[in-house]
Amino acid sequence: MTDKPILVALDYDNKNDALQLIDQLDPEMCRLKVGKEMFTLFGPQLVTDIHNRGFELFLDLKFHDIPNTVAKAVAAAAELGVWMTNIHATGGLAMMEAAKRALEPYGDKAPLLIAVTVLTSMSDDELKLLGINVPASEHVLRLAALTKQAGLDGVVCSAQESALLKAKFGQDFKLITPGIRPEGSDKGDQHRVMTPSQALTAGSDYLVIGRPITKAADPLKALQAIHQTIA
Numbered sequence: 001m002t003d004k005p006i007l008v009a010l011d012y013d014n015k016n017d018a019l020q021l022i023d024q025l026d027p028e029m030c031r032l033k034v035g036k037e038m039f040t041l042f043g044p045q046l047v048t049d050i051h052n053r054g055f056e057l058f059l060d061l062k063f064h065d066i067p068n069t070v071a072k073a074v075a076a077a078a079e080l081g082v083w084m085t086n087i088h089a090t091g092g093l094a095m096m097e098a099a100k101r102a103l104e105p106y107g108d109k110a111p112l113l114i115a116v117t118v119l120t121s122m123s124d125d126e127l128k129l130l131g132i133n134v135p136a137s138e139h140v141l142r143l144a145a146l147t148k149q150a151g152l153d154g155v156v157c158s159a160q161e162s163a164l165l166k167a168k169f170g171q172d173f174k175l176i177t178p179g180i181r182p183e184g185s186d187k188g189d190q191h192r193v194m195t196p197s198q199a200l201t202a203g204s205d206y207l208v209i210g211r212p213i214t215k216a217a218d219p220l221k222a223l224q225a226i227h228q229t230i231a
């Protein structure tokens with residue numbers, strides 16, 4: 001199992017609430033994820049605040065634009081010193097290659113660069129509405145192959161695809177899986193879900209977990225309980 005597989009998704013509209021949770025957490029137990037809501041509200045200062053507390057950070061801004069724009073955005077993420085960042089695989093091969101090239105000057109200080117395949121909130125029926133008439137797993141496989149070809153470090157997918165992707169692309173190709181729901185917890189807007197232990201058994205390297213922790217009456221207890229199920 002990957003060292004520290006849990007990535008806590010900090011989806012808060014209030015910085016103090018987020019910092020209050022962070023201050024109860026141990027950087028030895030988890031890494032943190034900041035996404036579009038918090039980065040739009042609080043900007044790079046939040047990244048600095050989190051780094052100053054000793055946590056590694058996944059900056060989840062899912063860039064999707066022309067190659068030049070995405071390359072510059074990814075380099076800006078690298079300047080912030082984040083541990084991982086992501087782009088959309090549907091931006092295409094040239095976009096992903098440009099993003100990868102933009103990180104070359106950062107050497108071993110470059111963040112891990114990950115491509116989102118099919119969002120975990122999407123079902124096969126929703127894909128059909130986009131004109132994609134294959135099961136989600138097949139589309140994920142296609143986009144993951146393109147991601148591998150572009151030389152990225154791995155993909156965001158659902159844990160339901162982890163076994164397939166690990167078998168196909170090998171141990172070094174990292175699988176980051178949101179849509180993680182401990183037994184009995186509310187799915188919310190997620191469709192392709194798995195429990196933490198099922199996800200790790202299936203081959204996920206990192207588990208992105210938000211509401212099951214952040215919306216729990218006692219978030220620290222919820223994180224510890226999840227940790228115990230995978231220890």
Ligand SMILES: O=C(O)c1cc(=O)[nH]c(=O)n1[C@@H]1O[C@H](COP(=O)(O)O)[C@@H](O)[C@H]1O
Pocket residue numbers: 009011035060062086116118119120121156157178179180188190208209210211212
């Ligand atoms: O890139 C992501 O992190 C991501 C990709 C994806 O396909 N699905 C997905 O839910 N996410 C993120 O993972 C987190 C999941 O949060 P919860 O559903 O609250 O556990 C959110 O911050 C999403 O933005």
